Amino acid sequence: MLDFAIFAVTFVxxxxxxxxxxxxxxxxxxxxxxxxxxxxxxxxxQDIVNRGSLHEFLVxxxxxxxxxxxxxxxxxxxxxxxxxxxxxQHINPNHTTDSFETMLKSLLGYQSGMGGGASExxxxxxxxxxxxxxxxxxxxxxVLKLVEELVGKWKSIxxxxxxxxxxxxLGLAMKTVTQLALGERFNDDAxxxxxxxxxxxxxxxxxxxxxxxxxxxxxxxxxxYEKALSEMESVLLSVAKERKAHKKQTxxxxxxxxxxxxxxxxxxxxxxxxxCIWALHFLSTSEEVQxxxxxxxxxxLGSDPVSLDKIPQLRYCQQVLNETVRTAKLxxxxxxxxxxxxxxxxxxxxxxxLVIYALGVVLQDSNTWSAPYRFDPDRFVEESVxxxxxxxxxxxxxxxxELSFAYTVATVxxxxxxxxxxxxxxxGQVMDVRSGSSLKTTGGQKS
Numbered sequence: 001m002l003d004f005a006i007f008a009v010t011f012v013x014x015x016x017x018x019x020x021x022x023x024x025x026x027x028x029x030x031x032x033x034x035x036x037x038x039x040x041x042x043x044x045x046q047d048i049v050n051r052g053s054l055h056e057f058l059v060x061x062x063x064x065x066x067x068x069x070x071x072x073x074x075x076x077x078x079x080x081x082x083x084x085x086x087x088x089q090h091i092n093p094n095h096t097t098d099s100f101e102t103m104l105k106s107l108l109g110y111q112s113g114m115g116g117g118a119s120e121x122x123x124x125x126x127x128x129x130x131x132x133x134x135x136x137x138x139x140x141x142x143v144l145k146l147v148e149e150l151v152g153k154w155k156s157i158x159x160x161x162x163x164x165x166x167x168x169x170l171g172l173a174m175k176t177v178t179q180l181a182l183g184e185r186f187n188d189d190a191x192x193x194x195x196x197x198x199x200x201x202x203x204x205x206x207x208x209x210x211x212x213x214x215x216x217x218x219x220x221x222x223x224x225y226e227k228a229l230s231e232m233e234s235v236l237l238s239v240a241k242e243r244k245a246h247k248k249q250t251x252x253x254x255x256x257x258x259x260x261x262x263x264x265x266x267x268x269x270x271x272x273x274x275x276c277i278w279a280l281h282f283l284s285t286s287e288e289v290q291x292x293x294x295x296x297x298x299x300x301l302g303s304d305p306v307s308l309d310k311i312p313q314l315r316y317c318q319q320v321l322n323e324t325v326r327t328a329k330l331x332x333x334x335x336x337x338x339x340x341x342x343x344x345x346x347x348x349x350x351x352x353x354l355v356i357y358a359l360g361v362v363l364q365d366s367n368t369w370s371a372p373y374r375f376d377p378d379r380f381v382e383e384s385v386x387x388x389x390x391x392x393x394x395x396x397x398x399x400x401x402e403l404s405f406a407y408t409v410a411t412v413x414x415x416x417x418x419x420x421x422x423x424x425x426x427x428g429q430v431m432d433v434r435s436g437s438s439l440k441t442t443g444g445q446k447s
Contacts, residue, residue, distance in 0.1 A: 032079055032347045034070030035061065043072030055332040058082070058358040068347050078354045081344065082361040084368045084388050089344045090336075090355065128401040136408055139180045140308045146175055147412045148305075151420055162426060166277055170196075173273035176409055182239045195235060199269070201228035271330075272406040278328040279321060279410055282375045284423040289377060292316055294418045306415040308408075317411050319377040324410075325394055325403075327375045332360025334393065359392055 037043040044057075051057040061069045062082035070079050081087050136143070150172050157163055174196050178186035186192050205215050205225045215222055283290055296316040297306075306314075325331070334357040342349040349355060364372040368388055370379065379385050390396035394403065417423070 032068060032070040032349075033065040034080075035065075035072070037072040041074065043074050043076075045073065047071070055329070055358075055360045058333070058356070059361055062358060062361050068344055073354070076354065078356060079338075079344075079347075079349055080356040080358050082358040083365055084362055084391060086344050087357060087362065088391060090342060090349075125401070129404070132401045132405050135180050136308060136405070142179060143176055143409060143412055144305055144416075146172060146179075147409075147416050151413075151416050155420060165280055169276045169280070170273050172413075173269040173276065173409070177269035177272060177405075182236075183243055185239060185242065195232075196269075198228040198232045198235075201225060202232060203270075271402045272409045274328070274330050275321065275324060275403075275406040275410045276413055278330065279324040279414060280417070280423060281425075282324055282327065283320070283414070283417075284425040285375065287422075289320065289375075290418065290423065292377075293320060293414060297415045297418045301415065306412055311408065311411050314411060314415065316377065317414055318407070319380040320414065321407055321410055322380050322389060322395060323375055323377040326363050326369070326389065327373070329360040329363050331394075331403075332363075333357070334359055357392075362392060 035044050035047065038047055039045065048054055048057040051060060057071075058080055061071060061080060067083035067086050068079070068081060070077055072078065081090060150168060153168075154163055171192075174192050175186070175189075178192050178195055186195070201224060205221070215225060283293070293316060296314060300310060300313045336355045336357070338349050338351055338353040338355050341351050342355075362368065366372050369385070380389070386395070393399065
């Protein structure tokens with residue numbers, strides 16, 4: 001009888017253990033505070049979908065569980081860090097990993113043909129930085145020309161007429177990026193429009209269709225996505241062929257082709273557009289900031305147009321752009337794959353855990369930023385604020401090449417506008433903010 005009792009108790013323990021293992025709804029990620037899975041297969045995916053975006057989900061997650069929190073994506077645990085202190089503690093030798101590629105690989109099952117680990121990632125990053133810097137040096141007059149054409153167009157619009165900044169700045173971003181990145185082919189507006197159309201179709205599905213599984217359930221959407229992907233690949237292959245025959249390296253893709261790295265999709269237009277539109281939005285809300293910007297531009301440039309070598313001297317303009325990125329939470333999420341076991345506070349993060357940096361939460365954390373929801377470029381005068389911003393990868397050596405490019409385009413735009421126009425917020429305007437891989441707005445200002 002005793003033997004049977006021991007057997008029965010042992011069997012129950014084993015059974016409970018099996019249930020806990022097979023049904024993760026009763027587990028938490030590595031003992032870190034957070035959500036239990038709401039679905040055996042999808043984890044907390046439906047919770048993310050219900051919140052509208054991963055960013056909004058992370059905001060609610062950290063509000064409930066604190067600065068270190070966990071959730072489940074499918075059958076795997078994810079740890080999210082939501083404060084500067086926790087990010088500073090995070091031990092991860094794989095800090096050079098491309099964050100967006102990490103997200104795709106870990107969450108979407110995406111596999112890149114460009115593996116190689118951290119060392120190759122660093123080489124690729126340096127290559128991209130070099131390519132962007134060379135392209136800007138060679139083609140800076142084109143950036144200035146495109147900006148001056150746009151500002152000239154705005155000046156011709158009657159003062160009381162609404163200026164659709166989102167549409168105009170999207171056009172500027174697309175023209176700048178495609179012409180500088182891919183060459184003369186995109187001097188044709190029809191090519192730019194077609195490229196943007198396919199770009200939007202692809203990225204909208206990557207951002208949503210794969211996450212919630214809706215793409216596979218809709219044959220029409222999947223067909224539209226695959227058609228856009230095929231056309232995009234065809235264009236890029238055609239550009240590659242054209243540029244290989246071009247002896248002089250003058251655009252971004254030339255350097256990538258020279259180094260046999262042609263798989264990176266150029267998404268810099270989205271970053272440039274977002275930085276520009278949000279910067280102009282915030283400028284339109286403050287005459288004081290516009291006046292300070294005008295004063296700096298006049299002192300540094302005089303009557304000359306902005307030049308690449310003068311941009312570092314426009315310190316206040318840099319502060320405006322930093323505060324734009326912070327206040328608008330332009331990059332709300334980054335990710336790292338924990339290559340070795342790490343520790344944050346008292347929490348152990350196991351090897352191979354996906355660690356999300358909830359930057360959208362961190363950028364408006366009142367423990368780090370005074371009056372976090374207020375647009376205040378002067379906050380970046382303080383060294384501690386600048387250090388926190390650098391830690392998050394938005395300035396200094398950790399800045400991604402795409403953001404550096406966007407800052408250059410935005411600086412040209414702001415320095416040109418400051419001397420020619422005054423921006424005013426449109427009365428009754430309602431901002432429509434959408435969360436995705438970046439935060440977007442629709443609307444406009446009057447210039």
